[in-house]
Amino acid sequence: MRTGVYVCHCGTNIAGTIDVHALIGYAGSLPGVALAREYKYMCSDPGQELIRQDICDYKLDRVVVAACSPHLHEKTFRQAVEQAGLNPFYCHMVNLREHDSWVHADKPAATEKAMDLVRAAVRRVKWHVPLERRQVPVHAEVLVVGGGIAGIDAALTLANAGKHVYLVEREPTIGGHMAQFDKTFPTLDCAACILTPKMTAVKAHRNITLWTYSEVRQVEGYVGNYSVTVRRKPRYVIEKLCVGCLECIQACVYKQAKVPDPFNLGLSKRKPVYIPFPQAVPQVVAIDPETCIEFKSGKCKKTCVEVCAERNAIDFKQQAEIQTIQVGAIILATGFDVFDGARIPYYGYGLYPNVYTALEIERLVNASGPTGGEVVLRDGRKPASVGIVHCVGSRDLHTNRYCSRVCCMYSLKLAHLIKEKTGADVYNFYIDIRAPGKAFEEFYNRVAEEGVVFVRGKAADVYPAGNGDGRLIVQAEDTLLGMIRKIPVDMVVLATGLEPRADANDVRRLFNIGCSGDGFFLERHPKLAPVNTFADGIFLAGCCQGPKDIPDTVAQSGAAAAQALALIDAGVVELEPNTAHVLEDACSGCKTCLPLCPYSAISFVEEKKARINEVLCKGCGTCVAACPSGSIRQNLFEDEEIFEEIDGLLASAAVGGGPVRIQGDL
Amino acid sequence: MGTCEVTLESLPRYPEGKEILTCIQCGACSGTCPYGEVMDYPPRRMIAMMRAGMLEKVFTSDSLLACVACYACMAKCPRGIRLTEILLPLMKEQTLTHLPELPGELQKALQNTLRYGNPMGEPSRKRAAWVKTAGVPIRILAEDPRPADALWFVECYTSFYPRGQDNSRATARLFHRLGIDFAILGNEEKCAGECGRLTWEPGLFETLMDYNMAVFQKYRFNRLVTSCPHAHNAFKNRYPALGFNWGLEHTTPFLAKYLDRLKPLLARKLDCTVTYHDSCCLGRQNEFYEAPRQLLQAIPGVKLVEMVHNRMNAICCGGGGGGMWLDTYFKAKGYERLSERRVREAVATGADVLAVSCPYEVSRFEDALKVAGYDKQMVVRDVTELLAEAMED
Known part of the structure; x- marks a missing residue:
């Protein structure tokens, strides 16, 4: 055995804590090690070249690279080894950085641990056997989940590249939150004017299959070959037959709209047969079975059916439809939920009628909103003073620790719009104004110039003035003045933050991806793989990954589309060979492994043996550990490899005769 | 860590001290403080002064005397800084030592608590006098030391103050009708001392803690019930450092558990x-x-x-x-x-x-x-x- 050991300094990331010279001196003395070297950045081109040259010059047959996490550079080093003519799986990495130098402060102890880790790797790698990667073809279609601006943009980009896209949206229309906004900061262009052309483009695109009022129920398969089950909920209207004339809404036996309209956040009413908003896509009505008389009593006159006449689009018997599609890649663009203002009791949302959320104000200022664009209180009066409370449900460990990123800017925008429409005095109660985008600071300046007042202090309390004038007091410390201010206002606007969707956890499990501590979906790498997930072939776009504004969302959806395109355009995908396989002669057919496999990769075959589909297997090792007869083995995790690694790790403890010392994760 | 030992000097070494460094100066504390308007240095400003190394100025103002330990600032602090629990009492202690003289009423209450075990200065041998007026039998452990399920820690106002005794008589009748196996310490009981701690007198507080713990250890009971939320606070947060590990309830939530009965x-x-x-x-x-x-x-x-x-x-x-x-x-x-x-x-x-x-x-x-x-x-x-x-x- 001729093993080469390569220790990376990673600048001072590793070398600042671990005595690298001592480490290579030690590594060089281990049995089977032909040479040990150090280098400042092993992953650099000269670093890789060093390995390649050594393999040729010194006839190395195994390589151990002690550097960072295999997540980052296993590919790099395997490739370097392969280029020098060795099987790439003869290379093994030791994670000195994350498992040692970054988590320890005691330098001698960290160096000792590094020696243990390197010794373990040197002993393990000699058992490695050559492995081959498999190639499988990929489906050229892409699934986009969520029809807000992120999903719309990703779908259009892929469709324009000639790829077929399934766009699945839970609501009866696409458009998402952006469709509810009035103007967009900082340019004040109308959200609908820039969004609706994209919505109609989706509907018209021959490469896009648009399924609204539909939800993904099941996801199976693997990168390049996902099989997805979608449930199309009954809208009780046959989409193909409805022409969007809206005559049924007019004809409904409900003369007055009675049901709170979710699109307007309950600020207006709708009928049981409805279209979410005038520019909805598709222009197809839906019937709400919870409120429709026909569903409740079966005795409605069905004036809607009468007026629909020969078009015959209404179908009270419509059932949910299950569709299964095959796609190569999936883009998740499931968006966000608005923080529920009632969770902070001292702001009085839900208690005092004139406390609103920012999204409600978006609807009020919107010309197609419940008041036709008039900013008025619930009793119809125009407010003479308005307080905007920032950071509601953001930057607070009682709710969400993170900054929601968009609230400062939309608060400035709403301040401008409210002032423009009502001439009211507008007070912003803020902690910090965060205006870091293009033309944001300039917009802040403009709004300040317009006379919007800024009180630097987190609003501490909102309560009725108590003198019968119906006003509310916003109480805060003006931290710049060093005094407590109690400002009477007619209207309070809560700048509510952005949260993960209430069912984000279910969606996460459905697609087998992770989430970060705040509950948003986790990207593969915060800087270098911001739209990838740890599930190959599943990408993220928009606010499901974290709060962001429209420009950032669109940039991200473009990136997600490009990643999906790169995957499906290659035509094939390479699968890692670290999969499990059954030694069929030894298998007793006990079926223990079958229900344990999270990927349904194990089947039971005629000859009464378990068989693992290597394409479905992700190499998690559950079946390997569970098999009572020890007849399931796993590439790169063979028993000899693991035991030798453990023995190597604990060898120093055995020699010294002292207590076994285990530091960090093995 | 017993937070009792934390001082202003040692604070930065504890997690509670590190939290203070995360203050974003949002002013939610001062804005919600019931006396925020009258303080020269409401909590936010006090933290700013602390971080600027100018605490001496804070101590020479009597601002902190106005802190009524109501936990309002702490409840709304977006960084979870333990103002009422840790920082404000430490500041108050320094403020009081800088005062030329202690407000008379407070001085008297603290002296009384040390001497008589209650802030009113009532004789400790009369602490259980109200029992005779309860109309139901109340067992006093000194007289009948059999184990009890609940040790009812009556506390001062509820022992001496006439309107407080109304509460005690009501509690006794409720416990009796619910069939709770309870007993009290009678004249052996002294103030739990939470007021002493929050009013800057840690020495007084520790004396009372030591005393009460020694009494508790004489008897056998499963849980301690008290109608005083301040005593409840002391038993919950401070006494465990001295080995208090009995069950603990305040009368109101305790009774709510018996709602069906x-x-x-x-x-x-x-x-x-x-x-x-x-x-x-x-x-x-x-x-x-x-x-x-x-x-x-x-x-x-x-x-x-x-x-x-x-x-x-x-x-x-x-x-x-x-x-x-x-x-x-x-x-x-x-x-x-x-x-x-x-x-x-x-x-x-x-x-x-x-x-x-x-x-x-x-x-x-x-x-x-x-x-x-x-x-x-x-x-x-x-x-x-x-x-x-x-x-x-």
Whole structure:
């Protein structure tokens, strides 16, 4: 055995804590090690070249690279080894950085641990056997989940590249939150004017299959070959037959709209047969079975059916439809939920009628909103003073620790719009104004110039003035003045933050991806793989990954589309060979492994043996550990490899005769 | 870590001290502080001064005397800085040592507590005198040391102060009717001492802790029940450092656990509108918001209404942190009495009963109602008093 050991300094990331010279001196003395070297950045081109040259010059047959996490550079080093003519799986990495130098402060102890880790790797790698990667073809279609601006943009980009896209949206229309906004900061262009052309483009695109009022129920398969089950909920209207004339809404036996309209956040009413908003896509009505008389009593006159006449689009018997599609890649663009203002009791949302959320104000200022664009209180009066409370449900460990990123800017925008429409005095109660985008600071300046007042202090309390004038007091410390201010206002606007969707956890499990501590979906790498997930072939776009504004969302959806395109355009995908396989002669057919496999990769075959589909297997090792007869083995995790690694790790403890010392994760 | 040992100097070494470094100076603390307007250095400014190394200036102002330890700042701090628990008492201690002289009323209360085991200066041998008026048998452990399920720690106001004794008599009757195996310490009991700690006297507090712990260890009981939220606080947060590991309950949530058994006993209709004042220690500090309300709603004929500031946003009665003995001092400084601010809110609800769960509040609110001229339209009752009243045949 001729093993080469390569220790990376990673600048001072590793070398600042671990005595690298001592480490290579030690590594060089281990049995089977032909040479040990150090280098400042092993992953650099000269670093890789060093390995390649050594393999040729010194006839190395195994390589151990002690550097960072295999997540980052296993590919790099395997490739370097392969280029020098060795099987790439003869290379093994030791994670000195994350498992040692970054988590320890005691330098001698960290160096000792590094020696243990390197010794373990040197002993393990000699058992490695050559492995081959498999190639499988990929489906050229892409699934986009969520029809807000992120999903719309990703779908259009892929469709324009000639790829077929399934766009699945839970609501009866696409458009998402952006469709509810009035103007967009900082340019004040109308959200609908820039969004609706994209919505109609989706509907018209021959490469896009648009399924609204539909939800993904099941996801199976693997990168390049996902099989997805979608449930199309009954809208009780046959989409193909409805022409969007809206005559049924007019004809409904409900003369007055009675049901709170979710699109307007309950600020207006709708009928049981409805279209979410005038520019909805598709222009197809839906019937709400919870409120429709026909569903409740079966005795409605069905004036809607009468007026629909020969078009015959209404179908009270419509059932949910299950569709299964095959796609190569999936883009998740499931968006966000608005923080529920009632969770902070001292702001009085839900208690005092004139406390609103920012999204409600978006609807009020919107010309197609419940008041036709008039900013008025619930009793119809125009407010003479308005307080905007920032950071509601953001930057607070009682709710969400993170900054929601968009609230400062939309608060400035709403301040401008409210002032423009009502001439009211507008007070912003803020902690910090965060205006870091293009033309944001300039917009802040403009709004300040317009006379919007800024009180630097987190609003501490909102309560009725108590003198019968119906006003509310916003109480805060003006931290710049060093005094407590109690400002009477007619209207309070809560700048509510952005949260993960209430069912984000279910969606996460459905697609087998992770989430970060705040509950948003986790990207593969915060800087270098911001739209990838740890599930190959599943990408993220928009606010499901974290709060962001429209420009950032669109940039991200473009990136997600490009990643999906790169995957499906290659035509094939390479699968890692670290999969499990059954030694069929030894298998007793006990079926223990079958229900344990999270990927349904194990089947039971005629000859009464378990068989693992290597394409479905992700190499998690559950079946390997569970098999009572020890007849399931796993590439790169063979028993000899693991035991030798453990023995190597604990060898120093055995020699010294002292207590076994285990530091960090093995 | 026993937070008792933390000093201003050692604070930066503890996690609680590191939290202070995360302050974003948002001012939610000062904005919500009931005395934020009158302090030279309300909590936010105090932290800014601390970080700038200018604390001496803070100590030479008497700002911190106005801290009534109501936990309002802490409840709203977006960074979870433990102001009321850690920082403010340390600051208050320094402020008081810098004062030329201690406010007389406070000085007297602290001396009394040291000498007699209660802030009123009542003789300790009369602590259990009220027992004879309870109308139900009450076992005193010194006389009958058999093990008891619940040790009822009566506390000072509820032992000596006549309106406090009403609460004790009601509690005794409720415990009796519910068949609870309870006993009290009688004259052996001394103030739990929480007021001493929050009013800067750690030495006094430790003396009382040592004393009470020695008494507890003489007897066998499963849990300690007290009607004083301040004592509850002390037993929950401070006494464990000395080995206190019995079960611990405040009377109100304790009784709420017996609601099913209590309900059939509440036969008498009271016909009144009640508004409930959340005690700071019971509410913000322990989040017992619903238990007292459940009890009140179980009383026939009671209509429960809420004040504008309720639950975690309730306004303090002004009695905590030594405020109980600073009324004269605050008045001389021209501060508004918080108990008066509170009763104005209570009266605005239209209720005729102001229900409370803390022995401090009965005297504070009754006094405030009188001063504000509302004593004809509203009465103050402890939740236990209302329950006992509804229970009488």
